[in-house]
Amino acid sequence: MKDITKHSKIITAATKVFAKKGFFNARISDIAKEAKVADGTIYLYFNNKYDILISVFEEEIGKIVAQIKKTLSEETDPRKMLEIYATKHLLTMKKNKNLAEVIQIELRQTNKLIKDYRNNKFIEYTDLVADIISLGQKQNIYRRDIEPGIAKRFFFGALDEVSRVWNTSLEGHYTVEQISEQLLKIFLSGILLPDNINT
Amino acid sequence: MKDITKHSKIITAATKVFAKKGFFNARISDIAKEAKVADGTIYLYFNNKYDILISVFEEEIGKIVAQIKKTLSEETDPRKMLEIYATKHLLTMKKNKNLAEVIQIELRQTNKLIKDYRNNKFIEYTDLVADIISLGQKQNIYRRDIEPGIAKRFFFGALDEVSRVWNTSLEGHYTVEQISEQLLKIFLSGILLPDNINT
Amino acid sequence: MKDITKHSKIITAATKVFAKKGFFNARISDIAKEAKVADGTIYLYFNNKYDILISVFEEEIGKIVAQIKKTLSEETDPRKMLEIYATKHLLTMKKNKNLAEVIQIELRQTNKLIKDYRNNKFIEYTDLVADIISLGQKQNIYRRDIEPGIAKRFFFGALDEVSRVWNTSLEGHYTVEQISEQLLKIFLSGILLPDNINT
């Protein structure tokens, strides 16, 4: 019987190796060594190298989606919900830098390389933002002239770009709370001084 | 004497091939064929495969930076300047999808792979946004509690994420102008209805 | 105690799989699946993959040798004996195509691959022809200027080549009886017309 522990040991190892070397420079033997498993064992749990990558996405993002959905379900104010989303995202990515890098870097490769893969979990994850915005619009809290489908990309893109450079320049400069606060401030009220809004 | 024509023929070919296949799946012989040049000839102009990638970044982004700087120099209103930046970026990425993909996908790999490469042109490019924000703050148009160093990432990240999915779902749905307008609206004034701003 | 049933189930399965895929392309797991047994179980009955192959030869050819010896023991005319041998061989190979292929194809590999294996049963099988010829020579039925050791190879080679193409071109064209009759005609009387014999 397949060993569920071994499966996730490989996923964790692969996340680490992919993050460190990138998908193409990662060798199966690197992952095997990291997971303390024989090379061949990996193929008892995954079809091929791409399959490992996809599994990393689906399973790890799946966990985040589940978590964030649970937390969001306890909140009703769309403003707070966006704050929760942003803070949660940044905290997760800061805590799990390996996953952060894999998402940011490899995710972009994947669609091109594996035609028939559709990032279901990832789409579900970014769609949460669109849902929150729609909800806020219904409650007359968010402007109706904002397109949720576009705005979700802005919001996620902004978050993603910020955490992209996590390991380099931003490190140490700002706390998650500061960045989250800045993002919310801009996203909710814009960067214009009130006096200039009607210009 | 280096042949400037051949040099740029290779750059153009490489951009095309990298965009289509990704850096790792692109073969030197693919680039050589696309550039109508012998494999060995490429090594008269570039040190290695990574060198080609870096050159693509530096030279192509260099062109965009020069262009956008020139256009911005003719404008003084920081609000308009951000609009120009956004529209120009989106138009360029839409027109030159090859470059767009290379920037979005490969750029992220590069820092990790080539330790001593610092994306000078790219940093220059994103710093333009920070400069505009700082300028606006000095002119009392932009809020002082916004960190230009963080905000530039939000702005660029939002633009980048939007153009990332250019080839897929957004295609046909929205025009560059609509997206640019939405981004500016959000970035400048936020998504809150005025009544809710002080909540 | 070794389970005799399981042993022969594996032999039968291996014969089938070797015939279908060839020795080198056959996987142990194929044989195990065909025999409805676990992979590891095979190693309770055989030392390794080569050992299975050798066992297939020895046991299956052993059965044929025993059968044909029994039938031959009831006949005294060396002419009839060759006919019995030919017909029996062709019928067996036609009925058991798996074994036929394994003998024809893999047998030839074996000597080269397994230095210390001597095809005892197979040698016994072909030597039957030499024995018949010697017998006929003693009875003044067969010519004395024929070398039984060479002639046995001709006879077996002819039979083998005929059954080699069984699955392809000869299929349907000729019956076993026709082929057997032709072989006997040639082997016993040659292809020359009587008038030309002394040329």
Place this chain on the structure above:
Amino acid sequence: MKDITKHSKIITAATKVFAKKGFFNARISDIAKEAKVADGTIYLYFNNKYDILISVFEEEIGKIVAQIKKTLSEETDPRKMLEIYATKHLLTMKKNKNLAEVIQIELRQTNKLIKDYRNNKFIEYTDLVADIISLGQKQNIYRRDIEPGIAKRFFFGALDEVSRVWNTSLEGHYTVEQISEQLLKIFLSGILLPDNINT
């Protein structure tokens, strides 16, 4: 430009290695080393390992077919023609044991492994025997009740089986001429003593 010398160097090396180890146990690096060429070079001249095997067959058998056809064209007596064929075959196989083994052993694998390969040269080679027999029948030298399509298999099978064991037991016992004489004697006149022919 492809180097014709290198092509045939690889063919010769491959023939040697296939003969010694068999197709499946032969490593590309063995062939490369034997041909004094880099592993990768082989793939400039052949598509894959199977392609090398097929080329060995076609080209080497092609040479033999051409040679034997030329020699046969200078002879008109169908009896002599069979003698020439037999002697030539045995001499060639004795001189070029590598090729002999490859033909005998690997040829049989090939049809099964490479479905779309049709051994054209080989078929041409064995068909020569059928042609000679047909010719002799027209000249009233060979019996009309012999099927050339069956007899060719007997003749070739006999020759092939004899040369199969060349490296083992027959070595030293008999000369090519003796074997050829025995085969012709049997094939032309049969093994029966004249007195027993009408039995």
Place this chain on the structure above:
DNA sequence: AATGAATGAGCATTCATTCAT
């Protein structure tokens, strides 16, 4: 005895880079 998960040696093939012409 039987199982099948785990192992890890082995190998065909690719492709960036070199260098003789």
Place this chain on the structure above:
DNA sequence: TATGAATGAATGCTCATTCAT
């Protein structure tokens, strides 16, 4: 300068065999 044949290191994946249960 330009060429492209030659090189050989590198690696994903397979599968015979082992062994804990």
